[in-house]
Amino acid sequence: MSSRPRDTILAGIRAALKRPTDPEDISTDAVDDRLRSRAAQVVPAIARGTRSELVNRFIANAETAGAAVTRTAPDGMADAVVAVLGESAVSGRVAVAADPRLDSVEASDRLTVERRGTPSGDDVIAVGHAMAGLAETGTLLMASGPDSPSSLNVLSDTHVIVVRTSDIVGGLEDGWDRLRQSCPDGMLPRTVHLITGPSRTGDIEQTIQIGAHGPRQLHVILLDDDADVGGI
Template sequence: MSGSSRDAILSRIRHANGGRPYDPARQAVVDARLAEAPPGVIPARGQLDPEARLALFIDMATRASATVVRVSNYAAVPEAVADWLRQNNFPATLRMGADPRLAPADFGATALDVTTGASSGGDLNALSHAEGGIAETGTLMFVSGPGNPTSLNFLPENHVAVVAAGDVVGDMEALWSTVRSREGKGQMPRSVNFVTGPSRSADIEQTLLLGAHGPRALHIIVVG
């Protein structure tokens, strides 16, 4: 759209709602909203006590074709990963990042062949740590960085996601607040991805196909 066309459209909109270019009062409203980042309408669905919220998250994630297991601490994560791979007859290989939250997880105690770093597309299994979970939809939030390369979320066939029980919140807005408070106002990770279940598509003849744009399987390990 050319500048003159855009200006003409915006001019008609301003005329319709009684506005004028560079209106100080309207600009102040915009500036305040950007500065405060107020939340929108928050559904009541996820506003539950922690255990009920976690139960809703697990239920919704399962409905989205993910599998979920709970472990008491990070030390139990390696065996949980090995168990899931073995139960599904997947190779005992794993590509993962270097998230410091996984430091207590000793993968050397398992028979898994573990490599670290971003995936180039040749890995069958990957593990990453989610920033948090959203109870109302069973969704995971992943933020990019050396600890959790984004390629691990999408390129391997099978994705194992670790999330702390205390990081499962009721709604998306609560997770955005967590990221903002950690990163600082105006600073965000290079990418933020929301994942609900394994990749799927029914674009061709309305036939559901898993793994259309990413992993065929998503296994969630809830810690705590």
């Protein structure tokens, strides 16, 4: 089948966007310049607001998606993790990300941590730290790396994610900006997980099934570390 009609359509689009009509004329430098000078897109009202409004919207949307949210002071993180696991009557092997911000969880004498870092299939509880929380949808942005293995997001039955109020942003575009800022050398992480509520699917007879591709329970520990937010 000839590709001439497709080429004609694509050439018309490139001309309308004032870009080279021949793909071979597009240099690597031009692509890099475009990525660095990306234009801001329209920001919906739900992704705008004061710091306090964004935090409250994140909590409301996360809970609507089926997550349980506990808000606490930064020095109460370990106690909050223990409390949510106890309240949920969850028991079993616990794996905690090797993120230094989670060291106090391992130090708690009320919780036995089986391993730090990559979990095994026998670890039924995983504890990780989000790079950002998106107020627009109540989503947690998890970037993979040595301190945050991707398997922590999918292997366990119960997932506990810590996020700080200072890391709550408006929408997805703000989350990507936060991710880029964390990678000054331009090397983005291999994997980025966007987690909104427990794992679920409606593919089977349009009936929601929880835990289809990952954790059945999602607990969010929100740490109040932002002076611009009212706190608990």
